[in-house]
Amino acid sequence: MSHFTLLSRVSALAVMTVLTSCAALPRSGPNEGAIVSEATAHIGKGAQKVGIDYVLVDLDKSIMSYLERYEPASFEAGFGGGRGGAPDITIGRGDxxxxxxxxxxxxxxxxxxxxxxxxxxxxxxxxxxxxxxxxxxxxxxxxxxxxxxxxxxxxxxxxxxxxxxxxxxxxxxxxxxSRSNLVSVIGDVNAPKKVEISQNGERVLDAIADAGGISTPSLETYITLLRGGREATVLYDTLVKTPKENIYLAPDDVLSVNRERRTYMVFGAASATGRINFDDANLTLGQALGEAGGLSDTQADPAQVFVYREESRDQLQRMGVDMTKFAGSDIPVIYRANLRDPSAYFAISKFAMRDRDIIYISNAKTYELTKFLDIINNVSTTNGGVPSDVLNARNAIRGF
Structure with missing residues (x-):
């Protein structure tokens, strides 16, 4: 049978199915048309675009230098005191x-x-x-x-x-x-308390240890330092592994220790989808895809692997993105990795994942056609030749 004859039969069958069978198909509830038509009021654009502007960034050599290490905040950069001697402790009221x-x-x-x-x-x-x-x-x-x-x-x-x-x-x-040189340690520690700063100085980890240490998993524990109206938050594991972040504390500092589950979402053509916990403080995109079981062999388009997140305006400006079309300090960004390129696997092994990132893997175009042919193949028809032709076409497409 010619391709034209096959497509003609498929098209005719599809039209007949839409016109005569829609009302009889089983479903678990009202369809989209019924919901929209029965609404008393409707706010939104319907099938149009959501209206959120975003930047699409393809992962390549020039971009990776900005993404290999993610440091959302820093005690050392925000407050100083990571190196050198302890600050002088002065006398205050009440001492x-x-x-x-x-x-x-x-x-x-x-x-x-x-x-x-x-x-x-x-x-x-x-x-x-x-x-x-x-x-x-x-x-x-x-x-x-x-x-x-x-x-x-x-x-x-x-x-x-x-x-x-x-x-x-x-x-x-x-x-x-000393009643004036105290640091408050609160939150998920074993013994919340006020810690006195000695003449030798107290670092962040010293104060946490004095409060009995953290009571939550280190991978999910964040330390927030509040000082004079400013604050910064660092992951506990980062604090332990990066000595410069273990800064000296100042009087009236507040250390808030909080557990926050770090996760990312996986959608689309992955072997496993859903919300997945971080199992490493420095999780990479390659590791994240591995946790999801990798790409589906029969479904995914390896050239269309996306990571959704919000990126700081300053970061995008450093990348060379024209920011005149965007407002605000945090800009929606979609990073795209082409895993048909062998060198892209080096890139995803360095691409640092962040809490609440979303990974989306697009379906291959041939898979979409295969799904359509599966639907046609499952519809009863009086034309006995069409199902076998559709089955042959579907199997041929799956063979690509």
């Missing part, structure tokens, strides 16, 4: 201080001449709290402003004030209790 004053010999301002047996020529003053004005009271030195100063600076100030009255005075300033 409890204790002063010890030494003199070179007895008979001075603080040590009487008939002191008798003493462990040394010094006197320890009662502990006192830094008042609301940031001051402490020192005998013979008056009120001394200590707020915002280090213990060493306060020591020198008091020694200078006593120099003309005491005998070669030396002062030791001890912070007995």
């Amino acid at each position: 409890i201080l204790q002063l010890s004053v030494f003199e070179a010999q007895a008979g001075g301002l603080f040590i009487p001449a008939d002191a008798g047996a003493r462990p040394g020529n010094y006197v320890t003053l009662p502990q006192q709290e830094v008042d609301r004005k940031g001051n402490i009271a020192v005998p013979y030195a008056g009120d001394v402003h200590v707020e915002g100063l280090t213990a060493d600076v306060v020591r020198r100030q008091i020694e200078e004030r006593l120099a003309n009255r005491a005998i070669e005075p030396q002062v030791v300033v001890t912070v007995v209790e």
